[in-house]
Amino acid sequence: MELLLLAVVIAVFFFINKNYDSNDYQQIKVNVKQQLQGNLEDHEAGLLVALMAKVAKADGGVCELEAEVLSNTFTDISLVFENDKEIREELKKIYKKEKESFENTILISQKYYKLTKRDYQKRLKVLEYLLNLAFIDGEFSDTEFMIIEDIAGAIEIKKADLDTMIAQFKAHYTHKANEKKVSIEDAYKELEVDSSIDNSELKKQYRKLVKLYHPDIVTGQGANQATIDEATAKLQSINEAYEIIKKERGL
Secondary structure (H helix, E strand, O other): OHHHHHHHHHHHHHHHHOOOOHHHOOOOOOOOOEOOOOOHHHOHHHHHHHHHHHHHOOOOOOOHHHHHHHHHHHHHHHOOEOOHHHHHHHHHHHHHHHOOOOOOHHHHHHHHHHHHOOOHHHHHHHHHHHHHHHHOOOOOOHHHHHHHHHHHHHOOOOHHHHHHHHHHHHHHHHHHHHHHHHHHHHHHHHOOOOOOOOHHHHHHHHHHHHHHHOHHHHHHOOOOHHHHHHHHHHHHHHHHHHHHHHHHHOO
């Protein structure tokens, strides 16, 4: 179980930092499953999900990407158990319960520490995962910092290591934000419009391009596979550009 949970946090960390796409997410395969012994809330899996809940709700909401990452993590953790579907539902219940209050954050963290006290590197990876959840919307609020700081202290992460990780995440997401500012101009170019276009005309242009490059339509026109592949890639770029503009405009 310990190896799987460590693999989960590494995998999620990798996909977030590689422009995570839920369609690319590959579930971790488990050859030998275990039977749950005792209460899931006191098991390493349940405690990890409880900590996820504290961090995910620290800023008052869960963004779409964060929800996808959490969902995939529930699935991968549950796969280690024989009755994985039932375990996944129980993990969801733990998450729902624990996101309602921060009062027991330190207590849960201390319980997690007792189960992992001999594996400092593993706890570092878990903290990396939790920091990803905190930063995934591009911001790191004071509340998120306080929750992360409480957890880090309770699982005995060295302050220097915590400070280093936070600095790395801030630098990473600042870089991404700067890239996004530059890419807004490219997004308008991708949609073949000027930035002064109103929202209604922007939507019309987007729909026009979707119809032009949708692989189903291109296929129906008798195009060869190379042309279909090019259209598919173009449509993906169009969709990405449209999402960037919508976010910039608050649509």
